[in-house]
Amino acid sequence: MQEEISEEKTIENMEMELIAQECKVSTDEVMDYPPTAISLGEKTIQTKNGDINIPIGIGTYGNFSFVQAPPKTKKTFFISLLASVYLSGQNNFGGKIKGHRDGRCLIHFDTEQGHWHAQRVFKRVEDMAGIKDLGCYQTYALRTINYKQRMKFIEYTLEQNKGNNGLVVIDGIADLVSDVNNLEESNLCVQKIMELSAKYDCHIITVIHSNYGTDKATGHLGSFLYKKCETAISLEQNTVHKDNVTATCKISRGYAFDTFSFSVNRYGLPFVVGDIYDPLQDFKTKQPKHKEIPF
Secondary structure: OHHHHHHHHHHHHHHHHHHHHHHOOOOOOOOOOOOEEEEEEEEEEEEOOEEEEEEEEEEEOOOEEEEEEOOOOOHHHHHHHHHHHHHHOOOOOOOOEEEOOOOOEEEEEEOOOOHHHHHHHHHHHHHHHOOOOOOOEEEEEOOOOOHHHHHHHHHHHHHHOOOOEEEEEEEOHHHHOOOOOOHHHHHHHHHHHHHHHHHOOOEEEEEEEEOOOOOOEOHHHHHHHHHHOOEEEEEEEOOOOOOOEEEEEEEEOOOOOOOEEEEEOOOOOEEEEEOOOOOOHHHOOOOOOOEEOOO
16 A cells, blocks of 8 residues: 555656646747737837847747627637738738748637638638648638537647647637536636647637627636636727628737728628727726736
């Protein structure tokens, strides 16, 4: 009996040693700025070697972000815009937004729509990017799959693509749990997203609805996303320019990107129209907030 306890303790100690090696952070180590997946603008920072310009990341590799918005606020169009820029590096639709793909793949999971509607979205991304390389753009419609199997399939796909994962789109994350207000499931889901983004060195961007009448992401799932994400992006219809939607950085662990607006042209393609000031913004009871934690 004593030998069994001793053996279990030895195994546990070995596991703890492995965790210590993986998680230990040395204050003396020179660490590079996190590699950027997609960015908007640049920031000059001071280093020991002088001033350097770094991209202001909408998302960096090894992390995840999310987009929140009320229903019918063009969330999928916004995701299409970011995805097309990531594929092409930069295009006429994305304005100053830049993609930093470096040969990696874009993997796009649609959990809400059937194959026909999902294909329309995927084709839109390809058309905007001007790239017809199926190898660098993988697309899946998961609507018919059980919610438990969806997460397993996402992990399976990332494992099969190991070493080439870049931007991973999950539209939307609420379909990976049975109930967005289930505390345990929501926590496990977000923990898994964190694990996958780090393990496969990719940036995961996902989509969730806002609660009705508030600027908060829905349910316990939204709360966990907000607490653990690198970047939280809020979409809101402009009250003056009704055809435009404004994208605001609500929270960033790095530097917050500037607010900008986008619209959809007559061909059904989203495009950046710049930062349009909304004069009614000052009268709203709750101002959009972003927090930034400088490196």
